[in-house]
Amino acid sequence: MKIRIPATSANLGPGFDSCGIALSQYLSIEVLENAAEWKIIHSLGSDIPSDATNLLIQTALKVAPDLSPKVLKMTSDIPLARGLGSSSSVIVGGIELANRLGNLNLSQKDKVQIATEMEGHPDNVAPAICGDFVVASYVDGEVHSGKHHFPMCDVIAFIPDMQLLTSESRSVLPTSIPYKEAVQASSIANVMIAAILNGNLPLAGRMMEKDRWHEAYRKNLVPHLEQIRLLSHEMGLYGAFLSGAGPTVLILSPEEKTDEMVRKLGKLSISATIHVLSIDQEGIQVF
Secondary structure, eight states, X not given: OEEEEEEEEEOTTTSTTTEEEEEEEEEEEEEEEEOSSOEEEOOSOTTSOSSTTSHHHHHHHHHOTTOOOEEEEEEEOSOTTSSSOHHHHHHHHHHHHHHHHTTOOOOHHHHHHHHHHHHSSSTTHHHHHHOSEEEEEEETTEEEEEEEOOOSOEEEEEEESSOOOXXXXXXXXXXXXXXXXXXXXXXXXXXXXXXXXXTOHHHHHHHHTTOOSSHHHHTTTOTHHHHHHHHHHHHTOSEEEEOTTSSOEEEEXXXXXXXXXXXXXXXXXXXXXXXXXXXXXXXXXEO
């Protein structure tokens, strides 16, 4: 059995802690054989545990405590601590592992609920499970979500070589904002969602760049965002925004302009990896 979970990008600018997309980078988990103790074979670095202390196993055992130990193989092309849902993909993978090995017959709604309770918010875990574009709310302990097709475009991921932990990026956010500003922030997010549903990427991109919830507070942690946004405007692309807590920046691009934008991004004086991705429409899959 092999489980594949897509990378995700949360927020999309103003959809803070509620909007997310699934992307074409993946975490894969393969069940190899029975074992006396849990073991994970991976090449993800010495700081990633290979035993039952791994987040994948911890998650699975929270969902189904009586699982028999297995030898697992884990591979991933989702970069760690870059704002592309690396930890969320592991949590979602652990839930699916428990679901399959424990014959739990969890529904998609069940999985989103459990994953959100573990992660604290649904913006990464919901698209990892459902695929495509998901808007979700976690209020009073209950998750409500809706999935919709995201308009066709290339998604250019500018992934700086530096890590930025979510905890660090969240520490710069205010504890409250004025009511009037919150109303503005909410209206921007609402228009962005409506534009995506209508397939209007130019309008959606403009709204993504008008966020009032988090990007302004994080700008000192991600100074490259403004540079990339200026380049995007020069090229006539749809929009650029911080992926999750950063430091990755995503740029939505018409296919015919992608190659030129990638060349220009490569000339920036920031050490980074640039990937051209697409929207993953399926979410988690089991083979």
